[in-house]
Amino acid sequence: MSVRTPGAPAPGAARARATRTKGPESRRPGTAAAFATLTPARREALRADCARLAELDDTDFGIRLLGNTPTHETRDEALLHHWATKATEFGRELAAGAPPAAAGHGTRVVETAGGLDRFLLARYTSRPVPTVELFTDTIALGEHLVDVLGWRDLYPTGALRSAALAHEHAHCLLHRDPRTRRALRDRLGHTALRLGRLRVPGHVAGADELAAHAYAGALCGLGRSPLLLTAALVSAVQALGED
């Protein structure tokens, strides 16, 4: 589960890294303690940025995610809207059919730091054994940000960890189960090639990512898509790197 949408720049990343080499521990951008060091003006600007993000609806975030994914840069927005809607529906339905303990799902879970440097909340790897890595530094920053923004009604305490786990579980389902993968592809209805009456279904890059976000949001009962919080995290890392 990336904080950044695929292909989108990470505006604060370069500056955050530059500051990190200079400042003492408490000033490290990206750590929860660093929020206390934000100037009131910077904190207000961050709140205003995030309030603007919150005004976008969840479908807008889906369209942005697809639009920033390589191969979709020149696609018509109506088509991106269609795919975003279908992938989100699919993810929600997958969550509705998931067993109650799906967020735990028995996959090995490893907690580690170093997620902020790579703009990662969590990552699923299938080899050598299916494993979900949870990046505790990014999760801690996200939890703190929810408090700073007053978004607790949207993202209850601990929701970010649960959502990250659920998101990676969705990737795991799509990776392991060809029927689920085919069902998503059929739902999107993209045709890569047509030869007479023969239709070759195409892969829609980024659709699995959107489905995973929708799955996590639905399974964890979040008030808004996790995509809103990940976009806010990008703004926060930028603000912390600049101050």
Ligand SMILES: [Zn+2]
């Ligand atoms: Zn993902």
